[in-house]
Amino acid sequence: MSIAMHTKILTKVPAALALSLGLALAGCGGMATNRGLESVHQPVVEKTNYVLDLTTGPGGLSLPEQRRLAGWFDAMNLRYGDKVFIDDPLASGATRAAVEAVAARFGMLLSEGTPVTQGYVNAGTARVVVVRAVASVPGCPDWGNNADTNFANATSHGYGCAVNGNLAAMVADPEHLIHGATGSGQTVVMSSNKAIDAYRERSATAGQAKAQSTGGN
Numbered sequence: 001m002s003i004a005m006h007t008k009i010l011t012k013v014p015a016a017l018a019l020s021l022g023l024a025l026a027g028c029g030g031m032a033t034n035r036g037l038e039s040v041h042q043p044v045v046e047k048t049n050y051v052l053d054l055t056t057g058p059g060g061l062s063l064p065e066q067r068r069l070a071g072w073f074d075a076m077n078l079r080y081g082d083k084v085f086i087d088d089p090l091a092s093g094a095t096r097a098a099v100e101a102v103a104a105r106f107g108m109l110l111s112e113g114t115p116v117t118q119g120y121v122n123a124g125t126a127r128v129v130v131v132r133a134v135a136s137v138p139g140c141p142d143w144g145n146n147a148d149t150n151f152a153n154a155t156s157h158g159y160g161c162a163v164n165g166n167l168a169a170m171v172a173d174p175e176h177l178i179h180g181a182t183g184s185g186q187t188v189v190m191s192s193n194k195a196i197d198a199y200r201e202r203s204a205t206a207g208q209a210k211a212q213s214t215g216g217n
Contacts, residue, residue: 032144032154039160041142043135043168043177050076050130051117060094061126069102069128076130078106081173087114087127095126133175135168137161 034040052072054065061069078084086099100110114129121127144157171177 032150032157032159033152034159035152035154037155039155039164041137041140041158041160041164043137043164043174045133045135045174045178047131047133049115049117050132052128053121054126054128056088056090056092056095056124056126058094060092060096061098066098066102069099070105072128073102073106073108073130076132078103078108078130080107081133081175082108083111083131084108085111085114085129085131087117087121087129089121089123089125092126099126099128133173135171135174135177137165137168140165 052069054061054069056065076082084099084103086096088095096110103110115131117127117129140158140161142158142161168174168177173181
């Protein structure tokens with residue numbers, strides 16, 4: 001009720017007074033108001049699905065179709081961070097193995113599951129889907145009206161653009177900005193310490209410990 005009342009009162013302000021108030025507030029419109037150290041410009045991750053339909057047969061993918069898939073991966077500049085899926089209505093093991101073999105040439109593995117794509121995949125056709133994520137920071141750089149007078153003791157409009165922009169540009173897998181990297185639960189500490197343990201635990205036998213002479217001729 002209070003909000004409606006205030007709105008009604010403002011609508012009754014004379015036009016000249018309303019115009020003067022608008023000009024006064026416009027002078028402070030460019031003043032930064034973020035008083036925290038968390039930037040208002042944060043990376044945004046966008047995903048795009050790229051699809052290629054391949055003709056399949058009883059033995060999976062023919063050599064021409066495998067070459068076409070390899071050429072498509074090459075044109076896509078398939079790289080770390082991309083996710084490769086296969087949508088095969090027949091769930092053919094031979095077709096999946098053929099796609100895996102082509103993806104392995106680019107250092108990629110097939111991901112489990114199938115993303116939703118437009119159109120229907122007919123039997124005898126397998127759809128390969130490449131999901132690519134791109135990170136960017138909208139609104140940066142922000143060279144807004146950073147007034148010298150800063151009554152709110154706030155950060156500038158472009159605060160955080162440099163750090164977050166560089167982070168979005170350099171991260172290998174943009175999805176790590178959303179949920180971070182998930183490990184396999186395995187560690188290499190024990191395997192890396194094998195050489196140290198072997199050196200420490202070996203016995204100093206007569207053949208291993210050689211006498212050193214400190215004398216001259």
